[in-house]
Structure formats: structure tokens, C-alpha cells
Amino acid sequence: MKDPCAHCEEMMQPYLDHVLTDEEMAAAEAHLAECEPCRRRYRFEESLRVYVRKAANEQMPAELRQKLAALRIPLE
Numbered sequence: 001m002k003d004p005c006a007h008c009e010e011m012m013q014p015y016l017d018h019v020l021t022d023e024e025m026a027a028a029e030a031h032l033a034e035c036e037p038c039r040r041r042y043r044f045e046e047s048l049r050v051y052v053r054k055a056a057n058e059q060m061p062a063e064l065r066q067k068l069a070a071l072r073i074p075l076e
């Protein structure tokens, strides 16, 4: 059986980009609703995106943006 969390991780970025189909979206949401680690990871990714977007609006230096990108390592 496929690990639902591994699948969830695959879905995470497209989910945050809102490029999933309604069906995939529903599946991702259903999993997040019952899986604490994935929910935490999702919140982390989401807050990171908000931060990056905000920072981008403030014309963040490219060097700092690279440092932020480097933070996006798998949480394991």
C-alpha cells in the first residue's frame, strides 16, 4: 500500500499553487484533516510562502532570497 503521507508530500506544492483538480484538492484536504504531521508541514510551507511573497514585495535582495530557498529542505 502506498504511504498516504508520501503522496501528500507530492501534492503539497501543487496544492499550495492551487493547480490541483477539485478531486485531488479534496483528497489532499481530507488527508490534512486527519494527519497531524502533514498538517504541520502544510502550515510551515504555507507560512513560508506568505513570508517569501511579502519579502518579494519588499524587494528582497537576491542573496537573501537564496538563503530562504536553501531553508526549504525536507523536514526529516
Ligand SMILES: [Zn+2]
Residues within 6 Å of the ligand: 004, 005, 006, 008, 031, 035, 036, 037, 038, 039
Ligand atoms: Zn500525512
